[in-house]
Amino acid sequence: MFDAAFKALQQMVSPPFRSVLIKSVLLALVMIVLFGVGLHRALTWLAINGETWAEGALGPSAHTPLSVLIWIVSFATGLGILLGGVFLMPAVTAFVASFFVDQIADEVEREHYPAEPSGKALPFLRAITEGTKTALLAVLIYLAALPFIFLAGAGLFLIFFASAYLLSREYFELAAMRFRTPADAKAFRKQHQSRVFSAGLLIAAFVSIPIVNLATPIFGMAMMVHLHKKLSGGRIDLIEGR
Secondary structure, X not given: OHHXXXXXXXXXXXXXXXXXXXXXXXXXXHHHHHHHHHHHHHHHHHHHHHHHHHHHHHOHHHHHHHHHHHHHHHHHHHHHHHHHHHHOHHHHHHHHXXXXXXXXXXXXXXXXXXXOXXXXXXXXXXXXXXXXXXXXXXXXXXXXXXXXXOOOOHHHHHHHHHHHHHHHHHHHHHHHOOOOOHXXXXXXXXXXXXXXXXXXXXXXXXXXXXXXXXXXXXXXXXXXXXXXXXXXXXXXXXXXXX
């Protein structure tokens, strides 16, 4: 596991990975900005209309207190969006990874396993579907954990371990599906569930580091390609009809 992580980190700065890294970082940033702008506008609209309704119900004397309240709510909203962007990085990177899964895997296989058969590229729709499912699950877990964030950090632990499970599952299965059918890839992951999850803890730690976490798709996918190769014993036969 640690050997796979070290190899992934080492290759991340190699010239062939730089273009993939730049594209994945830019896509992640675009998604975060769009999410932040859309959510801010929606909450601002609700706040303004809520103030108008409340002032009509309470009378002109409530204008000043309501203005102060709206300012506080707006500030809290902005802070919440910033923090939400940090906590939602697992969802963002899970979705971004689906666009570059084969480019990353191809580079890893070419560099480290040139004598072995190359994996077959995943159908684009399947890769996007897997990434979207993982991203949506991550968002649901984040929302479920939100009330527990201030309860002795319970929510943070929940998000961390859930991210480890979800991201390890997605990256490992994407790596495995280059050689196996989807059903076989899932079965193979379950067969080695403890080792895959342990590797996921490293991905969860990586994605929790601000700025650095923008490179999570590169690190996570590269590491799981190595782990899949190792767990397969270096003898992977492409399954036709995948």
